Amino acid sequence: MKNDFGIFDIQNSSDFERKALEIFQFQACNNPVYKRFIELLGVSVHKVKSIANIPFLPIEFFKTYQVVSAPPPFDVLFKSSGTSGMNRSKHFVKSLYLYEQSFLRTFRYFYGDVKNLTILALLPSYLEQGQSSLVYMVNKLIEKTGQQNSGFYLHNYDDLATKLQKLDAQGEKILLIGVSYALLDLTEKYRFRLKNTIVMETGGMKGRRKEMLREELHKHLIKAFGVPHIHSEYGMTELLTQSYSQGKGVFYSPPWQKILIRDTEDPMSYLPEGKTGGINVIDLANIYSCSFIATQDLGKITSSSGSFEILGRFDHSDVRGCNLLLFQN
Numbered sequence: 001m002k003n004d005f006g007i008f009d010i011q012n013s014s015d016f017e018r019k020a021l022e023i024f025q026f027q028a029c030n031n032p033v034y035k036r037f038i039e040l041l042g043v044s045v046h047k048v049k050s051i052a053n054i055p056f057l058p059i060e061f062f063k064t065y066q067v068v069s070a071p072p073p074f075d076v077l078f079k080s081s082g083t084s085g086m087n088r089s090k091h092f093v094k095s096l097y098l099y100e101q102s103f104l105r106t107f108r109y110f111y112g113d114v115k116n117l118t119i120l121a122l123l124p125s126y127l128e129q130g131q132s133s134l135v136y137m138v139n140k141l142i143e144k145t146g147q148q149n150s151g152f153y154l155h156n157y158d159d160l161a162t163k164l165q166k167l168d169a170q171g172e173k174i175l176l177i178g179v180s181y182a183l184l185d186l187t188e189k190y191r192f193r194l195k196n197t198i199v200m201e202t203g204g205m206k207g208r209r210k211e212m213l214r215e216e217l218h219k220h221l222i223k224a225f226g227v228p229h230i231h232s233e234y235g236m237t238e239l240l241t242q243s244y245s246q247g248k249g250v251f252y253s254p255p256w257q258k259i260l261i262r263d264t265e266d267p268m269s270y271l272p273e274g275k276t277g278g279i280n281v282i283d284l285a286n287i288y289s290c291s292f293i294a295t296q297d298l299g300k301i302t303s304s305s306g307s308f309e310i311l312g313r314f315d316h317s318d319v320r321g322c323n324l325l326l327f328q329n
Contacts (some may be wrong), residue, residue, distance in 0.1 A: 001166065003021065005023060005079070007285060008101060008105060010284075011255070015295065017051055018060060019052055020258075020291070021039075021054075023130050027188075027287075027290060029045075029071040030290075031067065033057070033065045034069070036075075038055050040329050051258075054062065054292050059238055059293050059295050060296075062089040062090060062091060062326050063088070063089050065093075066092055067092075067289050067290050068092050068289055069094075069288050069290070070288040073262075074095055076136070077091070077234070078131055078133040078136070078237050079091075080092060081097075081125055081126055082110055089236075091237050093288075093291065094288035096238060097136075100140060102240045102283075102285040103140070103240070103241070104140070104242075106241055111198075111244075112247070112250070115145060116173055117147070117174065117175045117284055118147040118153075118167060118172050118174045118175070119138065119141055119150045120149075120160060120177070121152045121153065122177070123135060123178060123182070124182055125179060125181075125182075127152065130247075132237075133237050135152075137238055137242075144306075149163065163233060164194070164197065165192065172192075173197075176198070176203075177202065178199075178201060180202070180212075183199070187224035192225045194226050194227050195226075196228075198229065200230070201218075201221065201233075202235075206256055208293065214232070214249045215249065216248065231245060232245040232249065233245075233249065236295070237282075239283045240283060243306065248311070249309050250305060252305075253306065256280065257283050258281075258306060259281060259282075259306060259308045260281075261275065261278065261279065261308075261324060262277050262280050263277055263278075263297060264314075273304065274302070275300060276299070276302075276311055277300070278295065279298065279299045280292070280294050296314045297312070297314075298310070298311045306317075
């Protein structure tokens with residue numbers, strides 16, 4: 001399915017609002033879970049005239065419901081990572097074309113042509129569990145590089161370290177992308193002085209290590225890799241678009257995605273720049289699932305351009321409101 005509702009043609013905030021409202025109307029009619037959620041909130045769909053009035057579906061629903069705005073068949077089913085016994089989120093993706101267009105355009109928007117890079121990927125937990133949207137994305141980016149040295153590494157840290165040091169010394173432009181705990185594991189065995197490498201963490205210790213504040217993690221990785229900044233990718237199974245930080249934990253989104261910060265006490269109210277609250281994501285690439293998602297992450301908007309920081313996660317006891325369907329038969 002290649003109908004993208006024109007989301008990749010968005011040029012400004014007016015374009016974004018118009019497309020967001022168009023997709024909201026579509027999903028409110030065609031997504032049974034989202035439609036029921038809106039009804040339980042008592043929201044009249046035809047009265048929603050601005051982004052501020054759109055209800056955001058709690059991300060937890062992807063663990064217990066099939067959140068779709070189109071009938072089967074689906075191109076792929078992605079599942080979130082998780083520790084043993086955890087109920088993994090499921091994202092039924094109607095159109096891999098949309099996902100690929102979104103992540104390829106987003107990567108080019110922030111990093112230019114992927115053909116200019118060699119990508120070394122250290123994502124062991126995602127590879128082991130399977131059905132990972134992150135692995136799918138990185139694999140496609142690796143293919144697009146056309147570089148024979150690009151590839152995945154599981155636990156073969158020695159091979160990775162040797163190749164990374166050799167290619168960097170040769171002046172090759174490298175993107176080393178890895179889950180946080182694996183990058184830490186690598187730096188416990190090796191120290192680097194990289195001059196031509198972008199080091200990008202994808203977040204999360206996945207139960208393998210004690211969680212760290214991003215600032216603390218980046219400080220350690222900067223020293224261990226000998227680089228001026230650590231880049232970050234912010235994405236999740238339930239989204240088809242990523243945000244990127246090129247340093248200091250400040251993230252930016254492409255034109256078809258927007259971050260709002262909700263009040264933790266009143267999830268239907270939004271906070272101004274600089275105030276910390278729950279992160280709501282509008283991902284217009286999620287046309288055939290749900291584009292309006294209330295995450296469990298805490299953050300704040302850092303500038304009028306919409307850049308944002310991620311400051312942590314909700315404890316389950318901190319999540320208030322909006323979980324109406326969890327209590328319905």
